[in-house]
Amino acid sequence: MLVVHGVWVDGRLGLWAEDTAPRPGESGPGPAEGTPAHPFAAAAPALAALLAAGPGSAETAPAGSPSAQEAGLTLLLPSSARGPIPSPESGRAAPAGGGTGISSWRVPALLVPPAAALPLLGSLPPYDPVSLFDPDDAPAWTPGLSLRYFAVVGEHARALVRRGRVLPQLARTGEVPEARWRPVLTGSDAAALRGLAAAMPPVCRAAGGERPSARVLREALDGLVDGAARSAMPDRLIAGNRPGLRSALTDRWLHALTAEDPSLPSARPAEATTLGEALGAWLAAAHELDGPVRACFRLAEPAGDDDPWEVEFGLSPAGEPGRMVPAARILAGERPPWLPESPMELLRTELERAVRLHPDLHLALRAAEPTGLTVETAWAFSFLRGGAPALRAAGYGVLLPAWAGRAGLGLRMTAGPAAGGTRNGPVTGLDDRVTVRFDVVVGDHVLDEEELAALAGRRIPLARIAGRWVELDDAQLKAALRAAGRRGGEASVGEVIREVVEGGDEELPLVGVEADGLLGDLLSGEADHRLTPVATPSGFRGTLRPYQERGLSWLSFLSGLGLGGVLADDMGLGKTAQTLSLLLGERTGGPVPPTLLVCPMSLVGNWQKEAARFAPSLRVYVHHGGTRRRGEAELAAAVREADLVVTTYGTALRDAPALARLEWERVVCDEAQAIKNSTALQSRAVRSIPARTRLALTGTPVENHLAELWSIMEFCNPGLLGPAKRFRRRYQEPIEARGDEEAARALRRATGPFVLRRLKTDRSIISDLPEKLEMKVWCTLTPEQAELYRAVLNDMLGRIDRTEGVERRGNVLATMTRLKQVCNHPAHLLGDGSPLAGRSGKLARLEEIAAEIVEEGDKALVFTQYTAFGSLLRPYLAARLDRPVLWLHGGLSRTRRDELVERFSGAEGPMLFLLSLKAAGTGLNLTAANHVIHVDRWWNPAVEDQATDRAFRIGQRRNVQVRKFVCVDTLEERIDEMIERKKALAESVVGTGEDWIADLSTERLRELFALGPGAVG
Template identity: 50%
Template sequence: MLVVHAVWAEGALVLWAEDSAGRAVTGSRAAVPAHPFSADADSLRAALVGAVGRAAAAVEPVSLVVSLPGSDRHPLPSPALVPPAGSPAVPSPVLRRWRVAGVAVRAGAAGLLAALRDCAADGLAVGPGLAHLCAVHAFAEHLVAAARVAPLVVGVPPCLRWRPLLAGADAAYFAELCAALPPSAHAHLDPGEPPSADVQVHAVLCALVDEVARERLGSAVPPGAAPWTAALTGPDARLRGAGARLAGELREAFDAAHRVGRPRLLLRLVEPEEEAGGDAWSLELWVQSAVDPSLRLPLRDLWRGEGGAWLGPEAEAAALRELDRAARVFSPLARAVEELAPDTVRLSLREAHAFVREAAPRLDAAGVTVLLPAWSGRSALALELTVHDRVPAGRGGLGVDDLVDFSLEAVLGGQRVDLEELAELARLKQPLVRLRGRWTMVDPGALQRTLELLRLRGRGRMRRSRAVALAVAPSAGLPVPVESVRADGALGALLGGDCEHRLTPLETPPGFEGELRPYQRRGAAWLRFLGDLGFGAILADDMGLGKTVQLLALLADERARGVSGPTLMVCPVSLTGNWLREAARFAPGLRVRLHHGPDRPHGNDLARLLGSTDLLVTTYGVVSRDVEELAAVPWRRVVCDEAQAIKNSTTRQARAVRALPADTRIALTGTPVENNLGELWSIMEFANPGLLGPAAQFERAFAAASAEGEDGARAAALLRRRVGPFLLRRLKTDRSIIADLPDKQEMRAWCTLTPEQASLYRAVVDEMAERLDGADRVRRRGVVLGALSKLKQICNHPAQFLGDGSALAGRSGKLERLEHLLGEAVAVGDKALCFTQYTAFGDRLAPYLAEVLGCEVLWLHGGTPRSRREEMTRRFQESAEPMVFLLSLKAAGTGLNLTAANHVVHVDRWWNPAVEDQATDRAFRIGQRRDVQVRKLVCVGTVEERVDELIERKKALAESVVGSGEEWLAELSVAELREVVRLSPEAVVG
């Protein structure tokens, strides 16, 4: 694993990394020895490109000297680094200089930090210095987006640079960033006299603000812009021919911007009156309080001496300075600058259009408030699609090739426009037009193309799949987008998000072992229908509702119908065992293969394997590495499980799965949107490539979807229309779903081992075999019980077995699975109980889970005082916040009422059903009003799986046969023990 560190050195972002495969001890006596864990520059560059793609392509190798704690001969490894075996301990660390290999980013640092900030690549960890720089970059993006930046002339030769304006909450957050600066972020500086944290952070913030602002403003600059405009937006910041006057004015404006209470200029565009001509537009000049932006005053009142008291004595001078600055962005304002007491600027129709389209965004970015008419931010010209479904409303099911009747109408500014009106508007060729007393913007070229479309192909019949594409795609090959849809019948149900209930539910297919619940039959039918239409699907059912079962039912149905072609299942490493076991349980007739590890087939061997495979299970890491080979396969279907793994569209694994061709695609996820709409776009781009248009266009179009008001409601409705037909989400809180569920769901959560776990596991098994040779009955019993305890600890975590206090993250498949399960529960506001029989492991697990999950984790064990036990129980029951309660099985298996939880996870097994059931009953008891989901974590191919099978077979005989804990296992023969504890190949993935 690589732990990537970062410093800001001489105006460049410099990255270096520690590698867990590095040498354990350095033997160098050089004045500045090489860091023994430092990754070489080529390896670091390859890892970065693999994680974030093109954002890391422009790095160049450098050498860096850093001061790090350690001994004279060995540096202390990063806490995130798992040191190699044999690494010496470092008592009383001191600072020592070490030489590391790194890579520098001199242009594009902001883009790389943005990509790394959202990166979740396997084998790559973010060190504290890099994490801090990512936080500074996020702050820079916030300042630019909020227009809290201003230009300054700096350096020799003079250059125009964007600089942050820090006041109020922004200044407070900047102080927090300075206080959080980690030592590794300035390890390259002289440890004797490092600059203060605020100087270091401010230098980085200035550089990132300048880069972010240029990136965002560059595309808005028209050709032939003034030299100073080009210097503020282009790659060359040198100021040519402006002189010291501009430098002084910018410095004065910059200093004034930091003064508390400084009023701001506000420009308000006013439409012409009904009887006035198109050239009677006006731009009213107002002044706005910086302390309370709701306080506004027309400049005409300010000149009359009215209302200026709350603006301060500098209001008039500040307004004129702001007006002069705004005139450099929008030249018609120069007419007001020349007036003695300006209050309004008259604009022609052409000038009004230029102000809305070009000047307003640039003025807003420069800190001038702009108020535009409500119609200015909308797509004025659009189409309305009306579809009449030929399938009778009472007929069950929908046909893929059924024809539908359709018609298209033009909509301008929210009003329908007939062909005659459209033809007249096209003849005028004006970018701003008045329709039925309301002004609106329109592209004359798009208007002409729309007129031609409606005349030639405005109505008729089409296939249902084409109608769906027109209804949801941004443009679908049309001159303007379809903004609204009216549909009846079965197609109306599909587009309205009610298709699931209109389809004929899928009957339990031949070869499927199990009973599908009604909502699962509907979900499987929905997946099949969208696939037959040629569309992808996002099945986003709540955790525990059976997404795996619905997909397996679909595959079993296709096999029974003779549908050919392999399905590729892409999932996290920790879930490969889960898919293999669940497929064997529910659809034993499916031909399922695991494609992972160094011995996985390639070339012709892979082709032959796929000829006899229905479901090939692989991981995101394998797809990233073998994308070219896997992309050459004609897949029937590609499925992404835990599809939030591709929520960042720029990562290597997201690009890799999108590159796989398939007849249809399915994304399985319980959390389609975790942080922002860009995540939904990324998952939809996998399921239905191109359907939502480019990412930037999508985010701009739906940025208001979460806002209140008319614009937010309109954007949210449009988002539902475009995404709704392809996204099915059912919640456990839905009464129709709850009626389908039993009171208590018990299930296995299958886990895999990491290579480190597998190595330790084999060593314990070999040791047990040696010690059993010739052992008498009493000694044999002790050997078996001791080995079984060690194997259970290894399955939990290597650190628990080793007892060395080493890092927890990234070393246990079971811990990764536990994090995921609890993360899903917490994300929807649920509470969970976790049981472990190991108090020492719980001591480390509780704080770790609290940090990872971002919520409180209570920990109750045998040493917890009674008063503390009662207080924790009360808080867990009464708190409204999501929470995790970690409990020792012995201390908390009975006597507690914890009905606030509706999730129970058994981290390690007691191997006694009665004891586990007693623990589960802490949540599933009188007073519980919700269904309880019980998950038992089991490592596949290990003693945990085989004992679980033995328990299930013997469960009918209860404790009379099974006994208590591991005791009964000691009575097995040597041959039986070997079979129980052997490590299967599928146990380890990594």
């Protein structure tokens, strides 16, 4: 497998890759003279061939096209004395011995022009940590963090082009001028750029010497915006013949703005200077500097139908319109400390700039000290639709009425029993008939055709209806009149569901659904409470909890209709048991084709054991590994003899054609976030396998973007949410970019019938789950640890102070690692194999707690993020406690992992289980333990909670005690305080690890890392 990284160099995206397969001599140092070759960098031709084959089609993999150029790059990378330090995605261990620093390495690379790089960046496969390091399940390549970062920049560039935030320029990057598109970055766009620069992984700027992240980002954004604009523009901006070298420079420049070659050779210097200065002034005017205080505009609605609207002017701190001080109050003497000395002069200057964005504001400039405008309804409508969005995007404050931007007219659908039916009659299929009525509404007020016709005749863009102001336009009124014309009739259940999912149209969205009986329960998302209960199948060995029985009823109901669903119960609530009971239940009526279950490799054994435990009558065939049935006849015979076929995502991708030729009752995707990227090959492969119905199991239906929900729903019910482009326009962009509550409600209504989500913290769902008791365990350092801590700190702060850019960030992260190792144990830092006893306060505390746990007859999970530390702890604790201690880490095979889990879960099994946080933080059921200890912290609450949930889940009958070790008056305590202060934002603050600390000043780092007086015990 290759891990593909990205750097921005010479106006192009540079792609290079690490080969994760071991090669002889790869970890040794390079040649003594010159820049050494990176020992495990992949050859450029191999990288080009691999990228050309995926993740999308050949058309979407331009890195393999002729426009990609092979080159050698010199990169500044984190290194030790033995060689470069591998990236986290590679799964390699860092070279042993020697300190860490930044060194130069030569790598073969592909240089891809921006326009060709955009399709690749837009179709990266998802990061799947479970299958990434499985030899049988791993993809051929995976993007590194740097390449994913450039994908975010690429999407930002596309968004700027879509919103028209670009201007054409005459650029001079070399001797020949070029026609280029450049972004206009003001207001929120400028703030977003600053955030992107702060989040840049250091490897993104590893090429081309030391460069600040803001400069690299601007170069990349300029290039990607130019590429996105050329892709979005028509082939020609002006008609006629292609201009020749003797044509006017302006004509040649216009042609070059969409041509493949942007250069303008033979341009006369004087003519190029004149055109460049004019275009530069245009861009500069659009980029007028945003000050700390900005103009603010408040639109106030009239009290009555005939009263005028008011636009109030004022000033507010940039980005804080809620603190607006109206101009009238400024003139009356109100002077907050943030106001400048001449506030009214600033306000007038701001208004003069704002007029360029919304010319109707020019009326205010007639006054020497403008405070506001009294306007008509048409003016207010123009401001709402055009002026307010433009001003807000440029960084001005805009305050609008609470109803502004929300849907005005809406469509309400009412479905009831068909003639002769009963209110709660059973819904047995998608072809069942129901009566349907459509009403045009504003809030709770229903508009009849006469009212709509009157509104259309008045042609007023803003109208007051039932005491509520509503935005109207011709398209919306025409759609409302059409809807009013089809008031009622009959439709099938399938057609009703389609209406709900489509959510009306853009002019007249569906804002309410009322239905009777079980159909109403399904459409309201309450079907699991009111559907006809399905009894626990007789072959199920165990007892389903009430909420699990409701889940089984919901699954059976959807399956009976031929619909797919997403069982999104919280982790540990028994999705596996509900699925197995569904398979057992449907076999009570006779033979049923088998179910194909696709899951990460680490869960194959779990499904085998759970099926044997809960549903021993089910015939299970595992289609995975080198011994799987490969021949078509042989595979078909094995499937015919099975009720449940379990395979992995990697195997499903490889064997998709053979699996697609077989008959399946359903396809189930466990950990369905693995198919959240709709363009990834494994997502396409799983969707290509036909089945009567489909089921997705996941505790996280949305991890990062709503597009992930669309991808999972597209698997469950193909086509039900419409094309991805329409979903993005209808739901994703309004919700993610603007926080649109109406769009969010519409999406919940559209997906609610097919998503069942229950949380284990909800006492109405499960009331007998034991408590989770979390506590901090405060540890002190030994004198030896304190001396080492000070020595590391003094040495590394000196290095940090003397370095900049990538090298400085590398030194900061290396300091973090070394100080955390000191807090664990001196032998962990030194790696010298020296004795452990009596040298670490944290180890002494661990010994004490472990001894108490063993003495009480309990079991404990002990998590560490460092494999080297776990390897030191296992033999030491086993000897001190006189008990076997198990040790699970990423280097173990699946078989060995399963053996350890089974051994620990046994009644007579070992009482202490050491686990690597990365290898064992997800996918394991370890309820035999009722103690969880985090010896060293990952500083990401979500990751720690996931690891804790190995024990705190269904099946746990005792309270779970969670201990998090923190060394007093060290960086561990100070980072813990920062996390606690920002608990609500913790995931966004530390979600990418500890890189955010690398951007702090040296003085701030000194405060963060300093050893306090209470550190030594």
